[in-house]
Amino acid sequence: MKPLIAWKPFDPKLNAASTRLRVLLPCQYLQEAGWNCEIYKPEKADEYDLVIFQKTCTKEDITLAKNLRKKKIKVVYDLCDNNFYNPYDLRKYSQKAAGSKSMIERANAVTVSTPELQKLIAHPQCIVIDDTIDYVQRNWLKEIPYKLKKWQEKWQDKSFRVVWFGNSKLEIVYKSLGLSEAPSGMASITKVTPALEELNKRIPVKLTVISNSEELFQEHTQNLSFPTKYYPWQMSTFPLLFFQNDVCIIPIALNPFTICKTNNRLVTSLSLGLPVVADKIPSYEEFKDFVLFGDWEKNLYRYATNKKLRDRHVKEGKEYIKNNYTKKRVVEQWSKMFKTVLKLK
Incomplete structure (x- = not known):
């Protein structure tokens, strides 16, 4: 039995x-x-x-x-x-x-x-x-109008589109207690905004955030010189919104909580067709051949000016994930x- x-x-x-x-x-x-x-x-x-x-x-x-x-x-x-x-x-x-x-x-x-x-x-x-x-199921029929919009905007707008996504629940709890520094959350974006500001002087930048707190989004992106956009995270819309971008950023405040995290966000990004610039934690190490780590200003510029590199890293990353996970x-x-x-x- x-x-x-x-x-x-x-x-x-x-x-x-x-x-x-x-x-x-x-x-x-x-x-x-x-x-x-x-x-x-x-x-x-x-x-x-x-x-x-x-x-x-x-x-x-x-x-x-x-x-x-x-x-x-x-x-x-x-x-x-x-x-x-x-x-x-x-x-x-x-x-x-x-x-x-x-x-x-x-x-x-x-x-x-x-x-x-x-x-x-x-x-x-x-x-x-x-x-x-969790291989997010893409609805190719629903994606057609989004793809058309992306191609049209790319033709008219040469901006380099950057996306951050994640759950900010822990930061919300800390903020409710009057504490400003949560171990993880949307505040990590502020590690990258200086590099995005520098990149924006050379190439137009747009930042999209997909998360669960518009209040935190407003707090962490106010006074930036480039356009920003917030979308609430929903499983049904996430793939459609996510793939309209050029690169995913995963900045991480390194501490005993975050170094124990899995590779989930990185794998999700590559699986959905976006290259990644990230801070390195142990679970990301195995992806070093098709992810750019740290040195934010340099690596964002590398991806912004080299579509072939972006496409190659996504292709190789997807293949690695498919064969191993x-x-x-x-x-x-x-x-x-x-x-x-x-x-x-």
Whole structure:
């Protein structure tokens, strides 16, 4: 009889990106590969052989994990962020760190998204499992008017179009507490705006931001000498808005939180056909042959004046992603963990 495996996601509505990448897509691929797995159902708790807690670490989850262990049901805690970095000693994040530590203590194994995060976990069975690549489905029919608009604007307007995208939730929380420096968020754009200002003196620049806070956008882009545009992030419109640009920028404030991040944004950019200039973190290193790192003024100018280089990096990057980040890789990584924890042959 096949073991029954369940994921218990931190987001019950299943809308969060990490839930999609570390619960929904892996579960789908593993079902297709023959594993008996599903989203956790409380009424079936006693039937499971293994329960994976994805990020969630509430008091109820800690109690549940303890009770599952008493019933000889295996528990895995899955983590994709450094929950232990709390530079301002904020109560909310201290509680989250304590919750994560409690879940780690009760787990048979811990899965993490990057080797850097693995270094922080004090558990004898800590396993790195990559984020699943979310290949955004492009609707070619819907893209026709956007492509026509892009070609028309390119013919009339020679601007170099730069885009930043990302979730600013952490920065929003910090700002609500009167703190100006969040570990990550839209504020990272300000690292690049001086280079964009310099580039704009030589080549017209336009900046687009796709995120979840127009207020932060206004704050971080005010008084710039070149045009800027904000769009709220929506899964349905993101690809259409994103591909109208020439390059994606991923500036990063390097700290213990961000160095543990995955390659998700970089991979998304290349997969959707845009070259990337980024600050380097460990998970980006494998893409060094088709991404430009740091030296913002120089590298933005390189891409702005060399379309062949942009096209080559996108082509090579897409090929690398296609060959390495496959469904097979997802299934193999999770399957290996299942077999290890359940002691299956």
